[in-house]
Amino acid sequence: MSPKKIDKAARERQILDAAAAVFARRGFRAATMDEVAAAAGVAKGTLYLSYASKEDLFFALFAAFADEAMAAPPALPAGTAPDQVIGLLVEIGTRLDRDSLLVPLTLEFWSAAGVEATRARFADRYAAMLDAFRGALVGMLRAGQARGEVKDALPLEPIVSSLLATIDGLIVQAWVDRDLSIAETLRAALPPLLDGIRPAGSAAPLPR
Secondary structure, three states: OOOOOOOHHHHHHHHHHHHHHHHHHHOOOOOOHHHHHHHHOOOHHHHHHHOOOHHHHHHHHHHHHHHHHHHOOOOOOOOOHHHHHHHHHHHHHHHHHHOOOHHHHHHHHHHHHHOOOOHHHHHHHHHHHHHHHHHHHHHHHHHHHHOOOOOOOOOHHHHHHHHHHHHHHHHHHHHHOOOOOHHHHHHHHHHHHHHHHOOOOOOOOOOO
C-alpha cells in the first residue's frame, strides 16, 4: 500500500488558520506551540518540520497576512480619484469588520514590530507593506491630479499617511468598543475629510 500523499500547501494553510485563531485569542507571548498543534489537529513535531520556533510561525502568519492584503486589492469603484480612495479604505474597513480575528491579530503584529526582541524582523516587513500601500494610494491621487480631480500642489504623502493613521486609530477603537463599525465610520467621515483635496465646486455629497 503506497503511503498517503500529503498536500503540503493545504496543511500549511490549516496550520496558519489555527495559528491565527490561537494568537488572536491568546496573544503571541502567551500562546504555545502545543495550543497551535491542538487547534490544527497535528502533532507538535509537525509544526517544527516547517517552523523552528513560535516566532517563526508567528512571522509566517504575519507574512501571509501581508501578502494577502497586498495581492488581492478590491476592485476600485467608479468615480474620481478621491472617491476611489474612499471606496478602497471603506472596503478595508469592511474586511476588518467581517473577520473577527483581524483586529486582535493586527494589534499583535504591531506589538511584535514594536518590542526589541522582534522589532527588526517584523518592523521591516510591516514597513514594506505600508510603503507599498501608501505608494499605491499616492499614485491614485496623482493620477487624479492629472485628470483635474485633485488639487495641484498638495502634500499627497502626508495626506495618505494621515488617512492610514485614521484606520490604525479605528482598529484600536474597535478593540475596546465592540459596537464600532470601522467601515461605517469611514463611510461617514471620509467624504467630508477629502473634500479639501477636490477642486472647488466638486465636493462629494454627504452619505445618508
